[in-house]
Every structure is written in C-alpha cells, then in structure tokens.
Amino acid sequence: MSDVLEFAGVTVVRGHNTLLDEVDWEIEEGQRWVVLGPNGAGKSTLLNIASARMHPTRGVAGILGDVLGAVDVFELRPRIGFASAAIAERIPGDELVRDVVLTASYGRIGRWREDYDSFDAGRADELLAALGVDHLADRRFGTLSEGERKRVQIARALMTDPELLLLDEPAAGLDLGGREDLVARLADLAADLAAPALVLVTHHVEEIPPGFTDVLLLRDGKVVAAGPIELTLTAKNLSATFGLPLELEQHGERYSARAVAPAQP
C-alpha cells in the first residue's frame, strides 16, 4: 500500500446521488497534489474521506498505512492536518489567535484549560511566524482579515506535525494580493523537505503554487485525469473537467486559463 494515501474504487452514494464514482488515487510521500474541478465535482467529499471524516459507500480507502473501517479514526485524524471553511466556521470569534493554533494539538476547537505545554505554545508561535502572522498571536480570531484567517488556519492544521496536509480552497475569498501571498507561502511549504504530503483543493489553475507536483482533475465524482502536473494539466483535460473549451497558459511554474474565444465571422 502507498505510504500516504491509496484509494481503490472509492465510491460515495447519498440517496440517488453518486458523489464519488470509483475513484482510484495514490499519494506518495513528498508529493504535492492539486485537486481541480468545478462546483459540485466531489472535491470536498474526497477530502472528507482523505481526512477520515467520512467512509466510502464502496471501495477501499487506505490512509497512512491503515484502511478506513479497520482503524480507530480518532488515532488516525491527528496524523492528518485539515483546513477548510467548515472547520473555520466553528472557531469562536473571541478565541485568541495563538489558542486557535495551540488547541489543534488537543484535537479541540476552543480553549478549554489553562495548562498547555510550553513546548506546544512555542511550536504554535513558530508556525504563526512561518505563515507570517506571529504579530497577530494575541488578537481575537474574529478580528482578522480573511487572508490572515486563512494563514492562521494553515498554521493550526500543521500543529500536530501531520504526515498529510489537506487544504480545501485556502485562497477562496482572498483579494489578488492575498492570493499571491498565500500562493508564495504554499510554494515555500511545497519546497520544504520536512513538510508533509500536501493536497490543495481549488477551482482555479491560477492558485497552483510553484513546486506542486501532481494534479487530480475531478468532474461529476469521476477522475478525468490524474498524474504529474506537466503531463496531466493540459487544455484538453481542463476543458473536459470544466465542460467548456479552455485555453491554458503556462508562465514559469504558474498557470492561467480562460475560455477559448469564439471564431470571428
């Protein structure tokens, strides 16, 4: 089994809807994946399984050497860092930023006791510094800008020193400067050999940070293509994923995409 993640025939059915349809996916140590797809493609469902928060209806989901259904998910979850809007919504607005990060090591949202280990407090401060938000450690989470919140959430997701880090649309809601800042920080994380395997979910090729290695393209719960970015991220695959003719441009290690202009009469 792959060290980090191995999905075989992973299928999720809810009522009459097939959210994921026979998904095969392997992640090896050191890889940095982007998951791209339109609204409703099944990206969040995929991350909910990869984070051991949901079980497949059919198929086998191997995560960090264990198989979902045959492992205590409460032991598995601390080994997986996860940042998403749904988690952020549960963070109390009056929580101190340092505590937002610190409480991750206890698997909690919201501070609940005063005797946190000083080692943990030091690590929380280091992570805030690595994400460029250490000056906000004593601020209340609810007073931060969207961009600052996203960076704090990533620091929180790294707090348990996870072996797999899942980021669900970390650039959503950011302005251009905020997006570019986040992309640069994620590029630094991708280049860090000590960093965990990474999975970044996004709708936009513009948000793919340099240093990311692989892409999984998802549409209607099915994998359109998956593999190394330089081979897999093509205009043809992207068009099939989003269901419209797209042209793709590469600028160094960055990408942009737009609809193919209609032919002039």
Ligand SMILES: Nc1ncnc2c1ncn2[C@@H]1O[C@H](COP(=O)(O)OP(=O)(O)OP(=O)(O)O)[C@@H](O)[C@H]1O
């Ligand atoms: N409990 C459920 N019952 C029925 N359908 C569901 C359920 N949960 C999600 N869906 C549907 O499954 C599909 C995939 O949802 P999911 O949130 O995984 O997509 P997504 O790619 O993350 O979308 P977005 O980019 O809009 O966040 C959507 O059509 C959604 O409406």
